[in-house]
Amino acid sequence: MTMTEESQYWRDIERATVETLLSGYAWRWQNSPLQILENEKEFRLPLVNPETGSASTIWELAGKQDGKIRLEDGRKAVLEHKTTSEDLTPGSEWFRRLQMDSQPSLYVYAARQSDPEVATVLYDFIRKPTIKPTAVPVLDKNGLKIVLDFAGNRVRNASKKPKKKCYDCCGTGTHRFEGYGECHCTLGEWRQTADTSKQFSLLTRRMTPEEWSQKLCDDIAARPDFYFARVEVPRLDSEIEEFMTETWDVQKTIRETQLSGRWYRTVSRDTCPFCPYFGPCSSKTDISNGIAPEGFVFSTTLHPELSEEIQ
DSSP states (O other), X not given: OOHHHHHHHHHHHHHHHHHHHHHHHHHHTTTOOOEEEEEEEEEEEEEEOTTTOOEEEEEEEEEEEEEEEEOTTSOEEEEEEEEESSOOSTTSHHHHHHHHOHHHHHHHHHHHHHOTTEEEEEEEEEEOOSOOOOEEEOBOTTSOBOEEOTTSOBOXXXXXXXXXXXXXXXXXXXXXXXXXXXXXXXXOOBOOSOBGGGTBEEOEEEOOHHHHHHHHHHHHHHOHHHHEEEEEEEOOHHHHHHHHHHHHHHHHHXXXXXXXXXXXXXXXXXXXXXXXXXXXXXXXXXXXXXXXXXXXXXXXXXXXXXXXXXX
C-alpha cells in the first residue's frame, strides 16, 4: 500500500468514525425534551472593570456560543458541544476541573447580558472511541479461517486415524497424498486458531471503513452512556463576579507585556518537547525579515472567529 493509499485509508476510517458517532448521538438523544432557542450565536461585549464599572478602551469579550436551550424543567441554559477522550463519570478528575473552568462563567455572563433568565450551562459531550479498527481473518471459499505456519503453508489440525481403504478418499483404491505426505483420507480439518508457540498465525486483512463503522455502532449500542453525556455546570452570581475580576487582572497583565515587550514562557519537560514552537522559541528566531522558520509558513487565511476579533 502506497503512502497515498495509506493516508486515504485512515481518512476513510476517520470519516466513518465521525459519521457513526453523529448517528449514535442522534439515536441517543432522539427523545430528548430539550428545546433549542438559538444556534451559533456570536457575542461582543465590553470588558468591564468590576470595581469601577468602566469599560476597557482596548479589550472586549468576544466569542460564540453553540446554542441556547430550554431545559425540561423550564430553565434556560447555554448549550456547549464538546468532544473528549476523558472519563465522563460524575466525580472524575475531568468533572471536578470543569467546575472550576472559566468558560462556563464567560458563557453565562455573556448570555445574561441579553437574557437575564439564563441560569446555567449544559455541556453536551461526545466521547472519542477507545476501541480501534482490528485485523479481520481472511476466509477461504468455504468460510473457514486460514492459519499459516512460519513457512507460509496452511495448517491442518491433527490427522485422523487412517481408513482401511481409500475408496472414500479418491475412489480409485489408491492413496492420494497432499500437504505433508499424508493420505488425503487421514488429513485433519483446517486449523482455525493461531498458536504463537508453534509459529502458527492467522492470515488477516485490515478492517474496511464499513466494518469499522459497524463495530463502533455495536459498541455505542452496548454502552451509550460511555459515549454520550450531558452535564449541567451551574454558575452562581459570586462565581461570575470572581470570573470578571480574574479576567480584568489578566487583561492588565497582557497589556503590560505588550508595552514592555516581555512575554512569559512556560518552560518544562512536560511542555517544551511537545510544543511546535519549541524550535523558534529556543533559538530566538528573528522573523522581522519576513522569512519563516523552518517548518513554518506565514498564513494569510485566518479562522473567521480570529479574523473578526483582530479587525
